[in-house]
Amino acid sequence: MTPDVFGPARLGPVELRNRVVKAATFEGRTPAGQVTDDLVDYHLAVARGGVGLTTVAYLAVAPEGRTHAEQIVVGEHSLAGLGRLAEAIHETGAKVAGQVGHAGPVANGRSNRARALSASAMPSPLSMQMVHAATEADLARVTERYVAAARTLVRAGFDVLELHMAHSYLLSSFLAPGLNRRSDRWGGSLENRARLARQVARAVRDDIGEEAAITAKVSLDDGFRGGLRGHEALDFAGMLEADGTLDALQLSGGSSLMNPMYLFRGDAPRREFAAAMPLPVRLGMRVMGKRFLKEYPFREAYFLESALRFRDALTMPLMLLGGINRLDTMERAMAAGFEYVALARALLREPDLVDRLQSGRQDGGACIHCNRCMPTIYDGTRCPVIATT
Numbered sequence: 001m002t003p004d005v006f007g008p009a010r011l012g013p014v015e016l017r018n019r020v021v022k023a024a025t026f027e028g029r030t031p032a033g034q035v036t037d038d039l040v041d042y043h044l045a046v047a048r049g050g051v052g053l054t055t056v057a058y059l060a061v062a063p064e065g066r067t068h069a070e071q072i073v074v075g076e077h078s079l080a081g082l083g084r085l086a087e088a089i090h091e092t093g094a095k096v097a098g099q100v101g102h103a104g105p106v107a108n109g110r111s112n113r114a115r116a117l118s119a120s121a122m123p124s125p126l127s128m129q130m131v132h133a134a135t136e137a138d139l140a141r142v143t144e145r146y147v148a149a150a151r152t153l154v155r156a157g158f159d160v161l162e163l164h165m166a167h168s169y170l171l172s173s174f175l176a177p178g179l180n181r182r183s184d185r186w187g188g189s190l191e192n193r194a195r196l197a198r199q200v201a202r203a204v205r206d207d208i209g210e211e212a213a214i215t216a217k218v219s220l221d222d223g224f225r226g227g228l229r230g231h232e233a234l235d236f237a238g239m240l241e242a243d244g245t246l247d248a249l250q251l252s253g254g255s256s257l258m259n260p261m262y263l264f265r266g267d268a269p270r271r272e273f274a275a276a277m278p279l280p281v282r283l284g285m286r287v288m289g290k291r292f293l294k295e296y297p298f299r300e301a302y303f304l305e306s307a308l309r310f311r312d313a314l315t316m317p318l319m320l321l322g323g324i325n326r327l328d329t330m331e332r333a334m335a336a337g338f339e340y341v342a343l344a345r346a347l348l349r350e351p352d353l354v355d356r357l358q359s360g361r362q363d364g365g366a367c368i369h370c371n372r373c374m375p376t377i378y379d380g381t382r383c384p385v386i387a388t389t
């Protein structure tokens, strides 16, 4: 029987009131790397607006794993704030996920004042510095840091831990053959490139057991030559399923480093993006903007076709993501066998969209995919269209 989008669902050990997930959108509301009232209010808006699960994005496992310095590093110093955030969300009846991540080559080493790490050394277009190849000791430390962060989030009351394995962040940089040129046990075959992501998922599960649900955001297609693509992306998901360490996969794509628009589709906000950048990057954006922010036409549920290949091949629960705005799309996703739908921009535009759809006041969202929300991550993520209407 096709599940009801608005009916309760079980994600691993966690009971959700419905199947709509607020996907991670970095909030830009933690200037001192601590939970703020503004961050709590941001999540309360979508939680009160009806989602089953809201995702706090993103929670770095180590200082060099932040995309830039104004991000929360999970640890004793951030525990109390994270606990306050989880408690506030729970009071609404929604559950809370923490996106647990290490930005790898997407980290701005200059802003972090810490060397950025990746599978292999490369120049960073974001910081104009070199990104360093992670050593064996780095990888052992990062794995331990994932476990410690997961444990801290569980202590803070988080229900779901979402491991970030996409978008060219650290785990994803190892998976991508073009970013991973290693000849040791972490490079070469897919088995080797997948080792770090699988090791992290295993280590987190071994520590957390059933105290929280554990999911991963994975890539259907990185969207650039040298990325994780085609059958390899599917084979990797198959490895995760066989490992049995995760309760669900959220299916994304694209790369924050190499091809961000592949993950968003719709208008490329080049001018707004350049304006939000420091001067040297701004100048680079003027020259390279068209190559970095490519145009892909927006289509409702633009990942559906490739996600269906994953659905056919896998039995574990899957979350469909990417351009979901309409109730009939959500119902189509359920009918096609996806257990959850995840929405980002539609909920930035209308945090109470789930209520509106459920009560029949609307059958679709108002987001126009102008993507002008993208550069707002630097000073408080928001829908700029709301401010002008």
Ligand SMILES: Cc1cc2nc3c(=O)[nH]c(=O)nc-3n(C[C@H](O)[C@H](O)[C@H](O)COP(=O)(O)O)c2cc1C
Pocket: 023, 024, 025, 026, 057, 058, 099, 164, 167, 217, 252, 263, 264, 321, 322, 323, 324, 342, 343, 344, 345, 346, 373, 374, 377, 381
């Ligand atoms: C402003 C903004 C910030 C985002 N930040 C994150 C993030 O921190 N981590 C992440 O995995 N994805 C992030 N995303 C991507 C979304 O989670 C989602 O994958 C993408 O927007 C496609 O879903 P949508 O069509 O429902 O918006 C962000 C998206 C937007 C618009």
